[in-house]
Amino acid sequence: MALGSLLPAPANIAGESFAATLPSIRGVDRAEAQALRANARQLATERCIAELLGSIAAPNYPLRKDSRGARIWPAGFVGSLSHKGTVVAGVIASESDIASIGIDIEMRDRKSMARLPKLVMPEIRPEDDEVEELTLVTFSAKESVYKAHYPLTGERIDFGDAIADWEERVTGNFYAGTCKVGSQSYAIKCQISGIWLASVATPIP
Amino acid sequence: MAAVAPTKKLRRISRQKRQALEAELRDWLIKESEDFDQLVEEGPEIPDEDLWDNLPEIDSKTVARSSPIFKKHLGIPLNVKLIKSGGYDSVEEAIEELVPKMIAEARGQKP
Numbered sequence: 001m002a003l004g005s006l007l008p009a010p011a012n013i014a015g016e017s018f019a020a021t022l023p024s025i026r027g028v029d030r031a032e033a034q035a036l037r038a039n040a041r042q043l044a045t046e047r048c049i050a051e052l053l054g055s056i057a058a059p060n061y062p063l064r065k066d067s068r069g070a071r072i073w074p075a076g077f078v079g080s081l082s083h084k085g086t087v088v089a090g091v092i093a094s095e096s097d098i099a100s101i102g103i104d105i106e107m108r109d110r111k112s113m114a115r116l117p118k119l120v121m122p123e124i125r126p127e128d129d130e131v132e133e134l135t136l137v138t139f140s141a142k143e144s145v146y147k148a149h150y151p152l153t154g155e156r157i158d159f160g161d162a163i164a165d166w167e168e169r170v171t172g173n174f175y176a177g178t179c180k181v182g183s184q185s186y187a188i189k190c191q192i193s194g195i196w197l198a199s200v201a202t203p204i205p
Numbered sequence: 206m207a208a209v210a211p212t213k214k215l216r217r218i219s220r221q222k223r224q225a226l227e228a229e230l231r232d233w234l235i236k237e238s239e240d241f242d243q244l245v246e247e248g249p250e251i252p253d254e255d256l257w258d259n260l261p262e263i264d265s266k267t268v269a270r271s272s273p274i275f276k277k278h279l280g281i282p283l284n285v286k287l288i289k290s291g292g293y294d295s296v297e298e299a300i301e302e303l304v305p306k307m308i309a310e311a312r313g314q315k316p
Binding site: 019025026 | 238240245249253254256257258259260261262264265266269270272284285286289290291294
């Protein structure tokens with residue numbers, strides 16, 4: 001996944017696919033399978049966090065969550081985590097390089113995104129070309145914006161609070177643009193690679 | 206006589222309406238999982254990794270897509286700010302968390 005290519009400044013990246021740690025899913029009861037994956041994901045997330053903290057020489061930093069579930073990164077650093085399916089990814093960067101950061105990974109599955117545009121992404125018009133892909137890309141970018149906005153402002157936002165404007169689309173696999181939340185703008189980038197999609201949001205000073 | 210501001214009447218959400226919302230939400234979230242069963246049945250050529258990746262989960266994207274159900278029963282779309290970060294472990298957890306909060310929102314109260 002080309003998460004690194006989406007970052008505007010030096011940042012350390014970590015993550016993995018933990019699928020190899022899981023047994024064959026065939027014949028496994030659904031509830032048991034979900035529990036197995038949840039447990040494996042938790043362990044993979046802990047490894048990802050350990051690697052990120054190790055990369056900034058803070059391996060023993062107790063990464064806690066605030067009352068709203070957001071991670072509290074070491075002083076002077078910003079970070080973000082995301083997971084989907086059997087993939088976990090995270091980034092950490094110096095606050096002197098990036099004031100805040102949010103990442104999101106999504107998977108292009110069989111589920112239609114048709115319900116989303118009208119209700120949570122009013123800026124997408126139903127007649128837009130490839131509305132399903134545009135919806136997923138915008139959804140992911142807004143998830144990233146949400147993760148970048150909250151540590152910066154303490155404010156929780158709605159999909160409707162963030163308005164995305166995609167300015168660039170290269171070969172259909174890369175999107176770049178801006179997303180406004182009130183008076184704060186974010187640079188948003190999204191890369192599609194096969195069935196996977198990664199997005200990054202960083203505030204524009 | 207000084208004017209008295211009228212007390213804001215909170216919209217009433219009946220038990221039947223709540224149960225109807227929960228039932229339709231439950232059915233929809235469960236139906237969302239049916240594609241996975243079909244994927245497994247498609248044959249042994251589907252790699253295990255793909256199946257693990259597609260194992261249904263009640264993530265924010267899935268829950269956001271349920272918004273029309275809230276709109277139908279409560280008259281307002283799902284307030285996505287209420288979706289728990291990281292998603293939910295089960296259909297019932299999602300219902301138990303979201304329905305009361307959305308009902309409060311629909312009644313004009315802070316969730």
